[in-house]
Amino acid sequence: MPGPVFAEGDSVALHTIEEEDLEFLQRGRNHPEIRRPLTDVDPRNGEQIREYFENSVSDDGDGFGFLVCRSDDEEPVGAVHIPWIRTKHGSGMLMYWVLPEHQGNGYVTEATELILDFAFEERRLAKVYAIVLETNVGSQRVLEKLDFQREGVHRKETFVDGERRDSYRYGLLAEEWLDS
């Protein structure tokens, strides 16, 4: 049983991240199809995931993150985070992932909508941005559907699958989200 619902969509809901979810989160973070697009190279063992839980999820910091669960059966499918926020500037970085077997159902788009509502309407963020690999077309489509603008290219910024790759930076302003 995941933690309580924090924000409810049509097909998915955001839940608080609980200790019992760490095994699921660990599975996601180590899965090659998830960690590669996130450019997360290092293996994450149980202890590291627990540290992340203690220091990043359960602290009083400004960042926030949620477990994404399918609404029908509360099956966890992924996670969505805005882990880094520069509160004085009001800008935060968005990250998300959904397990490969649950991709293609629009879960990421809906979960991201829910976290953007929270970020802009309840936390007074002024801007949310995301960094996406040039090869990760699915993720770019999610951001473009949500009216993120592509703001620039980070040339050959990362090393993925044996090659240097560009990343794109996407950004969305509060007024663009709240007016739409």
Next chain:
Amino acid sequence: MFADGDRVTLRTVEEEDLEFVQRVRNDPAVRQPLTLNRPANAEQLEEFFENAISSGDGATLIVCRDEEPLGMVALFDEDDVTGTATIAYYLDPDQWGNGYATEAVGLLCEYAFAERRLHKLRAEVIEPNDGSRRVLEKLGFEREGRLRDEKFVRGEHVDIHRFGLLADEWEGV
């Protein structure tokens, strides 16, 4: 130097300033209107320096003319989500009546709105404290309410006035 005005500047508070700060904040003319109703010894000032001034929350700055410290301004109880914070200020009584407080608090307001992305500043003034109240009114603060018999000053219960200034009302320095 942290912020520069015509006649005064705001700069960071250093350990060497604590003697000045201690002298001024124990002065009855300063501590009574601020309702700082406890003696503050050097050790307590040191603690205040470590835990409040150097904590990274809010902002506390020394008001100077040339190199000479005149007083202090502070912004605290800051809430990044609502975009609100409270301000307080005091000057060495020897420096009163020159408009230094208005200029220094104006610099603090400019910093709060232009750099810290704040939406509203709050301040509280006891009744009567005409000097302090005038500083706020000159800067465009609105009086928002009166808290009856909220403080105890010089042997009697006194009201405090609550003032507020919104970012879009701020006209700049």
